[in-house]
Amino acid sequence: MTSLFSKFEGLAGALGSVVAAGGRNPFAVVIEKPVSSTVGIIEGRETLLFGTNNYLGLSQSERAIKAAQAAAETCGVGTTGSRIANGTQSxxxxxxRKIADFFKRRDAMVFSTGYQANLGMISALAGKDDYLILDADSHASIYDGSRLSAAQVIRFRHNSPDDLYKRLKRLDAPNSAKLIVVEGIYSMTGNVAPMAEFAAVKRETGAYLMVDEAHSFGVLGEHGRGAAEAEGVEADVDFVVGTFSKSLGTVGGYCVSDHPELELVRLNCRPYMFTASLPPEVIAATGAALEDMIAQPELRRQLMDNAAHLHAGFTKLGLNASKRVSPVIAVTLETVEQAIPMWNRLLELGVYVNLSLPPATPDSRPLLRCSVMATHTAAQIDQALAIFGQAAVECGVPLQPEAA
Known part of the structure; x- marks a missing residue:
C-alpha cells in the first residue's frame, strides 16, 4: 500500500542533510524567552535577533500590552466564531475604521492572518473569466490565492514594468477583468517595487492593481503607508493588502479599498467567512500598536538609519548584500555548503538570522536573510557585523571588501 507520506521522502532526505551539515534544524529554532524586541534567549544564550520582521520593535509595545490585558479582562480571550457569524465585535x-482612516480609504476588512488576506482577496476578486498577472517573485500566499481562484494566471519578470506591459498588451480579452498583484517590499531580498511605473502600466491597460504592503507598511512613505505612498501613486492602487505581524508586532491581516463593493467581498471570501475572527486582545493590541506607529514617526526614520548602517557594514566586510537599502537585507552566498555552516556559526556566536535555501530562493543561491529594527542600537548592529565577519572567515566564505 502506498504511504501518504511517501511524497515527503525527498524532503526528509534534504532536511537530514541540512541537519547533518550543521548539527541543528535551522527551521525549528525556539526563542525560549524574549528579553526585549532585539534580544532573545536561544539555546540558553542571549542572542541578537536579526531575523524577526519586528521592524518597529512594537511586539513589546507597552501601550499594546496594556490594551490587550484590558480587552481580555472585559471581552474574554476569543470570539468563537467567524466574522459573518458571531465573530464581529465592536x-x-x-x-x-482606524485602518481605513490611516490609509485614507473608504473601507477595510480585517483577516485572522496576513496569509488569509491575500488568499481571501485574490480568490474572491478573480473569477474564471478573469486574469491574474503576478510578479514572478510573489509570496506563497499570493500564489495560493491564485490557485484558490478560477482565474487564468500570468507571471511577469520580477519588478519589470516593461514585461508586465507586454504581457497585458498581448491579452486579447476585452471582456475579462485583469488584476495585477505586486508587493511593496519583497520579503526574501528586500527589493522595492517600482510602484510609479507599475501604476502607469495599470492606467494604460485598464487593469486593477493590488499591492501587498506586508513588509513596507510602517516602513516606507511619509506616513508609513507603504511603497505606493512613497512614490505618490496611492490613487492608482485599488486594493492594499498587508499584515499586522511585521511593523505592528501582533498578528492578522487587512485589505483597504475605495471600492464600495468591498462590503460584498465579505460575503464571497471563504478565508474570511469560514475562519474564527481574531480574539479581542489581539484586536486591541493591534489598534494600540497602530497608534504607537502614528505617534512615533521617528521609529521609521531610525529604522531606515539602522538599515543603512547594517547594509554599509556588510558592504565594508565584502559580503554580497542586497543592492537596495531596506529593512530586509539578504546576504547571498554561492553554495549551500557555505551557507549552512555559516548560519550555524552565527547562532553559536549570538546572532539569529533566517537561512533560506534553494529552490526557495530567487536565483537558486542560498541566502542569510537579515531584518533590522528601529530598536536595534548602533552597538548591537556593530556587534552583529563583527560576528558576521568572524563567522565568514571561520567558514571559508570569500570576502571582497570595498576599496578604501
Missing part, C-alpha cells in the same frame, strides 16, 4: 469594526 472592537473589530473600530479597528477596521
Amino acid at each position: 472592537l473589530h469594526r473600530h479597528l477596521e
Whole structure:
C-alpha cells in the first residue's frame, strides 16, 4: 500500500542533510524567552535577533500590552466564531475604521492572518473569466490565492514594468477583468517595487492593481503607508493588502479599498467567512500598536538609519548584500555548503538570522536573510557585523571588501 507520506521522502532526505551539515534544524529554532524586541534567549544564550520582521520593535509595545490585558479582562480571550457569524465585535469594526482612516480609504476588512488576506482577496476578486498577472517573485500566499481562484494566471519578470506591459498588451480579452498583484517590499531580498511605473502600466491597460504592503507598511512613505505612498501613486492602487505581524508586532491581516463593493467581498471570501475572527486582545493590541506607529514617526526614520548602517557594514566586510537599502537585507552566498555552516556559526556566536535555501530562493543561491529594527542600537548592529565577519572567515566564505 502506498504511504501518504511517501511524497515527503525527498524532503526528509534534504532536511537530514541540512541537519547533518550543521548539527541543528535551522527551521525549528525556539526563542525560549524574549528579553526585549532585539534580544532573545536561544539555546540558553542571549542572542541578537536579526531575523524577526519586528521592524518597529512594537511586539513589546507597552501601550499594546496594556490594551490587550484590558480587552481580555472585559471581552474574554476569543470570539468563537467567524466574522459573518458571531465573530464581529465592536472592537473589530473600530479597528477596521482606524485602518481605513490611516490609509485614507473608504473601507477595510480585517483577516485572522496576513496569509488569509491575500488568499481571501485574490480568490474572491478573480473569477474564471478573469486574469491574474503576478510578479514572478510573489509570496506563497499570493500564489495560493491564485490557485484558490478560477482565474487564468500570468507571471511577469520580477519588478519589470516593461514585461508586465507586454504581457497585458498581448491579452486579447476585452471582456475579462485583469488584476495585477505586486508587493511593496519583497520579503526574501528586500527589493522595492517600482510602484510609479507599475501604476502607469495599470492606467494604460485598464487593469486593477493590488499591492501587498506586508513588509513596507510602517516602513516606507511619509506616513508609513507603504511603497505606493512613497512614490505618490496611492490613487492608482485599488486594493492594499498587508499584515499586522511585521511593523505592528501582533498578528492578522487587512485589505483597504475605495471600492464600495468591498462590503460584498465579505460575503464571497471563504478565508474570511469560514475562519474564527481574531480574539479581542489581539484586536486591541493591534489598534494600540497602530497608534504607537502614528505617534512615533521617528521609529521609521531610525529604522531606515539602522538599515543603512547594517547594509554599509556588510558592504565594508565584502559580503554580497542586497543592492537596495531596506529593512530586509539578504546576504547571498554561492553554495549551500557555505551557507549552512555559516548560519550555524552565527547562532553559536549570538546572532539569529533566517537561512533560506534553494529552490526557495530567487536565483537558486542560498541566502542569510537579515531584518533590522528601529530598536536595534548602533552597538548591537556593530556587534552583529563583527560576528558576521568572524563567522565568514571561520567558514571559508570569500570576502571582497570595498576599496578604501
